[in-house]
Structure formats: structure tokens, C-alpha cells
């Protein structure tokens with residue numbers, strides 16, 4: 001498969017014959033709880049392009065839900081994976097040591113703004129990174145309550161699910177959830193103060209968990225002063241400030257962490273998704289003096305596996321070698337073109353986001369769904385987010401031709417759908 005194409009190429013109906021057979025098998029044997037919107041059965045991927053099992057080529061502006069930060073199968077990631085897996089695939093960092101884990105911990109710790117010397121716990125996913133942050137905050141403060149925000153998605157394990165306040169279907173039938181968790185309105189400091197005045201004693205607050213840009217919530221950047229205000233509330237009450245950078249981190253917004261734009265220094269940061277360019281890895285990074293828990297208190301058999309750590313180290317090298325700057329440049333290009341495409345479209349409420357994390361909000365969920373499906377029919381993969389927005393979160397290797405192609409197809413879909 002090529003690394004770059006000019007335009008998508010669909011040569012069968014979608015799904016094609018081979019895809020149909022796989023969808024059939026999937027429906028028999030795979031959990032129906034997944035939210036698959038498209039009949040896209042992928043065989044291979046390169047850069048921002050994926051090819052399905054019937055040989056159709058799609059332009060992928062979703063990058064495995066913001067995971068394939070360096071694009072599909074970047075050669076540097078492939079060689080890092082190959083080199084590490086020829087030496088050692090697994091040993092368990094819970095019981096033993098290997099070089100890649102401490103090397104990666106050092107690199108991530110160096111990225112955390114603050115005094116330096118922070119420590120890192122490795123997990124396999126976003127939910128587990130959030131789970132770690134929740135446990136760490138309770139352990140460190142000896143307090144039990146947390147505040148997170150309506151619209152936020154933090155994962156689906158019981159702790160992370162309790163912090164999530166996205167869609168009720170994610171919670172229905174799973175209660176009782178973890179106690180002590182309260183939700184406030186994103187972007188509204190008064191709603192936090194109200195909780196602390198009427199519901200939740202300040203001296204019982206362990207942590208506030210927040211995203212600098214709500215991801216699944218609709219690519220909504222925190223309003224100016226919001227994160228600083230939360231920092232002040234945490235300082236006043238002795239609680240910890242946790243920034244969930246699982247979707248917005250790893251250079252996606254043009255900064256390593258999206259919260260850097262707000263000039264705030266968190267106590268704990270969670271990462272996953274793009275951290276290892278597609279291999280399962282998560283991290284919870286804490287400022288010095290916070291991750292002071294005894295051996296046995298928290299661990300994971302697979303977390304920080306050598307191959308995933310090697311892929312992550314190679315990803316960091318690529319970010320330093322120019323991908324972060326590309327996220328800024330291509331983010332600007334994407335944003336201005338989306339704004340232009342939406343200029344006279346009455347059904348578009350707003351274009352928003354930062355860097356390569358851009359969303360278009362429509363008037364209704366139906367319009368959003370129609371536009372996303374029409375884009376798919378034309379070979380462009382984008383995803384919905386929030387109640388009625390759609391998102392572009394391409395790999396950080398995306399180039400001008402790919403941005404122009406994506407927005408051209410999106411503009412066509414928009415005009416045809418809203419006609």
C-alpha cells in the first residue's frame with residue numbers, strides 16, 4: 001500500500017463482498033456493545049490512509065480515534081517494535097525491570113511542566129490511567145470525594161465510568177457505581193463552588209478531574225481562566241488537580257499537553273491513546289511527592305510492556321523531530337479551511353478546537369450523522385463527538401494535500417446533505 005494518495009478510491013459498494021462476510025461473522029461472535037457506525041473492515045493502513053478488505057482506499061481523519069499519532073504503520077514505529085520484540089516482548093514491569101520502561105518514564109516525567117522529578121505509573125489504556133489517578137488521589141489525600149464534569153468521557157472501568165458523565169447508556173445497568181463522585185458543569189467555576197458549598201465538604205475533596213479540551217464531549221476547549229480557577233480551588237481545599245490528556249495530549253493540539261496553553265500546572269496527568277502510536281499503553285504522571293505509595297499498592301501485569309514502551313519512545317522522537325510543529329501548521333490549515341467551508345451553512349453552529357483536534361457543531365444530531373455518513377460514502381472517515389458535532393483528528397503526519405482533500409469532501413457532503 002502507498003503512504004500517500006491524492007484522493008480516496010472506492011471500487012466496490014461498501015461493504016464489499018469480503019467485508020460483508022466479516023461483518024456477518026462479527027455479528028455472530030463479537031460483543032454487540034461496541035458502537036460501530038460504519039461497515040468499514042480494514043485490511044491495512046499507511047499514514048492517513050486505510051485500505052479495506054475489498055481494496056477500497058479511504059482517507060482516515062479519525063486515526064483510530066486519535067490513537068495513531070504518527071499515522072498508520074510509520075516506518076520508525078515499525079522498526080522500534082521489531083527491534084524490541086526481537087530482544088524481549090514481555091517480562092512484567094510489576095515484578096522485574098527492563099530498560100525501555102524507565103527510559104520512557106524519564107522522558108514523560110521531563111515533559112510534565114513543574115519542578116521536575118515526577119513519577120510515572122504505566123497502564124494499558126485510558127480507563128486504567130484514570131483508574132490509577134483516582135486511586136492515587138484517594139491514597140495521597142486520604143480523602144474520598146472527586147469532582148468531574150458533565151459531558152466528560154473518562155473510560156468504562158468502574159472507577160473511570162463513575163467519573164464519566166457522557167451518555168446514560170454507558171452507565172445503565174451497571175450500578176451501583178463508585179461512591180463519592182460528583183459532577184459539575186464544564187467551564188463553569190460557580191457550579192464547582194456550589195457543590196462545595198451545598199453538597200461536598202471541601203476537606204473531603206480528594207481531586208478535581210478535568211480535560212483541557214473535552215474530547216468525546218464535543219472538542220470543547222476550556223474557557224479562559226477555567227483551569228486556573230480549578231487550580232485555585234484545589235490549592236485552597238488541599239485537593240489535587242488531575243488533567244485527563246488521554247485524547248488531547250501527545251502533541252495533538254500542537255503543544256505536548258493541551259493544558260500548557262492555559263498555563264496551569266496539574267498535580268497528576270493521565271495519558272493513553274496516541275502515546276505509543278497504536279500499541280496499548282497508558283500512563284499516569286504525578287508531580288514529585290504524590291506517587292508515594294508502597295510496593296503492592298498498585299500494579300499491572302502488562303502495563304508499560306517493553307514493546308509498547310519502545311513504540312512510545314519512537315513516537316516521542318518523531319514529535320521532537322517535527323511532528324508537533326506539523327500539528328500546529330496543519331491544524332491552522334484545517335481550521336481555516338473548515339471555517340471557509342462552513343461560512344454560509346446555516347446548519348453549522350460553530351467550528352472549534354485546537355491544532356489537529358477540530359470539530360464542527362451542527363444544529364441537530366441527525367444533520368451531524370447524515371454528514372458523517374455521506375463523507376464515509378465518499379471515502380472520508382470522520383467521527384461524531386458530543387451531542388451534535390463531528391470531529392477531525394488526523395494523524396500528526398497529515399500533509400496539505402490530505403487536509404485539502406478531507407475538507408473538499410466534507411464541504412461537498414455538507415452541501416449535499418443540507419440541500
Ligand SMILES: Cc1ncc(COP(=O)(O)O)c(C=O)c1O
Pocket residue numbers: 125126127128130153154155156211215216244245246247248272273
Ligand atoms: C479523555 C479520555 N479519557 C479516557 C478515555 C478512555 O480511554 P480508553 O478507551 O483507552 O479506556 C478516553 C477515550 O476516548 C478519553 O477520550
